[in-house]
Amino acid sequence: MRQLVEAKVKPKSVKHISNGYPLLSKETIDLSGMTVEEGDILRLVDTQGNYLATAYYGIQNKGIGWVLTQKEQEKLDKTFFLQKISKAVGKRTYFYQAEDTTAFRVFNGEGDGIGGLIIDYFNGFYMVSWYSEGIYSFREDIYQALNEVVNVRGLYEKLRFNKNGQYIDQDDYVSGEKGEFPLIVLENGMKYAVDLNDGAMTGIFLDQREVRKALRDRYSEGKTVLNTFSYTGAFSVAAALGGSLSTTSVDLAKRSLPKTIEQFAVNEIDYEAQDIKVMNVFDYFRYADRKDIKFDVVVLDPPSFARTKKMTFSSAKDYPKLLKDTLKITNDDGLIIASTNNASFNMQKFKKLIDKAFKEANTRYKIIETHQLPKDFTVPNNFPEFNYLKVVFIKLMN
Structure with a gap:
């Protein structure tokens, strides 16, 4: 049975909540001595008992609940x-x-x-x-x-x-x-196969829609394209439909092979003419560097955090190294599409990580395009930190 619980907002968070910030954390409200269950309604008040907002209690990786309204009489029905x-x-x-x-x-x-x-x-x-x-x-x-x-x-x-x-x-x-x-x-005329009943993901990340369109329309024709952390090969499909000379898709998950073949097939692309590798991306970088294999375009869309038997990767800490490894297998006038969905830092910080990598590699570059969440991924007004996606198109200037 859902209950209504009055929760005091800590003084340092009152202005935040009053200004419409939607996320509650353990540091936002004082629940000491209270028994609160998932789904309970929280009537948020300041230390004097003045009403601020109404929220629900729900624990997820971001926090412990969300503000739903600042209208005291509004019912959550x-x-x-x-x-x-x-x-x-x-x-x-x-x-x-x-x-x-x-x-x-x-x-x-x-x-x-x-x-x-x-x-x-x-x-x-x-x-x-x-x-x-x-x-x-x-x-x-x-x-x-x-x-x-x-x-x-x-x-x-x-x-x-x-x-x-x-x-x-x-x-x-x-x-x-x-x-x-x-x-x-369909996505901007491209076909993608999805499965709504097959594990955590559907087969396509909808937030990258405009990035795939840019790759297809402006950066693929006549180019060799490497798609790393390729999942089901959606970027590879976009590149192939954009007229790329070849695509190489690399992902560690074994199911990436049949899923990538499927995506090529539904677009009537000869998947046998494409290169699909099931292996650790970092191992592939070493392999390509050793074989002197280089690409005109490299798509980098790593997970925010990943752990294998050999290594741990954190985009907040390791992205510069990832970029430096990428530079070794990118042609001198090539393009790197660097992407991250790590919400712990903003676009400005991401650009600093990029600049750090290029300075350490003594390589000149130019940012020619940036993307964040598309317009169907609405972000709360005045709180850009919820715009987690950051994509930067980097042109090498060697």
């Missing part, structure tokens, strides 16, 4: 979620009407007013990702609201939170039509 989802859908009218794109984000968590809730659209199907047990406790109202706002062909969900000490990362059919996977979606 189906009507509330209906209004939020309606507004979000209205912002995406362009995407719903686009003939060349049938996969996009419909609701982007805190950017659309409900932290911990993500809704993506895939050619008529909707996939809802829940990032805490707290927000999941509102599941019934949210699904009813979604079905009232849009025509849901089929509904799937992904649970991405800890429950009873065990991490849950699963997906499941909820209602409507059951999808036949792979489902083919």
Whole structure:
């Protein structure tokens, strides 16, 4: 049974909450001596008891809850979620009407007013990702609201939170039509195969849509392209459709091979003419350097953190070294597309990491293009730190 709990905001955080900052951390509120459960409503007050905002309690990797409203009388019921989802859908009218794109984000968590809730659209199907047990406790109202706002062909969900000490990362059919996977979606006219019922990810990262389009339209023709940490080869498909001379896709996961072949195949690209390697990217760098293999374009989109038997990689600490290794296998007038989704630093810091690498390598460069989250990935007003994606197109000037 959900309860209403009055929680005092610590003095140093009052201004933050009053200004609309949506995320609650353990340092934000004082819950000492209280019993609070996932999904409980928090009435946030200052030390004098004055109302500040209403939030829900839900533990995820970012914090312990999210502010939902600063209107004291507003109820967190189906009507509330209906209004939020309606507004979000209205912002995406362009995407719903686009003939060349049938996969996009419909609701982007805190950017659309409900932290911990993500809704993506895939050619008529909707996939809802829940990032805490707290927000999941509102599941019934949210699904009813979604079905009232849009025509849901089929509904799937992904649970991405800890429950009873065990991490849950699963997906499941909820209602409507059951999808036949792979489902083919369009992205700026390119085809991608997705599966909404196959583990943590779908087969494509929607936030890189405009980066793939830039690669296809402006930087691939007549070029040799290396796609590192390639996942299902989405960047490789974009490069091939852009007229690249060749693509090389490298990823450590064994399933990347059949998934990359699948992506080439649905675009009627001869995958046998492409190079797909299942191996550690850092081992491949050493191999390519040893064999004097160089590329015109290199795509770098590493995970924020990765650990293997041999090494640990942290983008916040190790990106300069990754870039220096990349320079060894990039042609003198080549292009590096450097990307990170690490939310712990901003674009300015990312550019400093890039500059550090090039100075240490004594190599001149020019930034010719930058990207952050596309417009369907709404970010809260005045809080750019939630714009986690940073992509920099770096032209070598040797």
